Amino acid sequence: MEIKLHDKYFVPFISAQELDFAIQNMAKQIEDDFAEEIPVFVGVLNxxxxxxxxxxxxxxxPCEVSFIKMASYEGTSSTNEVKQLIGINQDLTGRTVIIIEDIVDTGNTVEELxxxxxxQGVKHFKIATLFFKPEAYKKDIKLDYIGIRIPNKFIVGFGLDYDGLGRNLPEVYQLKD
Known part of the structure; x- marks a missing residue:
């Protein structure tokens, strides 16, 4: 079933079950890799x-969780400029930090992070992303954990938005051609 957000139409792309399966796999991999440590997971808002x-x-x-707010999108396109809007207020020296991203496309936010x-002198810096657009990625930074590789199409749902709408959808939709 297609949906309309503002002036654009979106069609179903990834189900809630597929999302849950990808997230479970990432959590298991990371837990296996860092079982002897207490990592700090840093979610990138919104x-x-x-x-x-x-x-x-x-x-x-055992783990800790924190959030950082970065912004790089206007509408459906990347501005190629990343701004930090909310930072982290704890000492991370010698800690393992694992960034949790919803999506990595150009890699500008990853590079900034x-x-x-x-x-900050972290011991390990790792990147986990639910979605990765290999065709759009322009950086040499290794992504350590990838949930789902997707084509270079604009998506909404499950936290991702189009000008503020669509974050609350439990599945993912892609822009209709």
Whole structure:
């Protein structure tokens, strides 16, 4: 069933079950890799709030969670400029930090985050993203955990929005051709 947000139409793309399966797999992989540590998961707002929420339900080992707010989108296109709107107020020196992203496309936000956390002297810096658009990715930074690889099409739902609408959808829709 297609939906309309503002002036654009979107069609179903990824079901809630597929999303849950991808998030469970990422949580298990990360838990296996960092079982001996207490990682700090950093969700990137606004988009990743639903991913982080579901991820935390599946991650059973001790951990901490925090959020950072970055902005790089206007409408359906990246501005290629990333702004930090809300930062982290804790000392992360010597800690394992795992970024939880909703989506990585150009990689501009990932690059900005890597610089930011490198300055804080973290022990490990890892990136987990529910969605990855390999065709759009322009950086050399390794993504450590990828839930679902998708084509370079605009998507909404499960935290992702089109000019503020669609974040509350439990599944993902893509822009209709």
């Amino acid at each position: 988009g990743a709030f639903m991913v982080v929420s579901d991820f935390m339900k599946h991650y059973t080992a 890597k610089e930011l956390f490198k300055k």
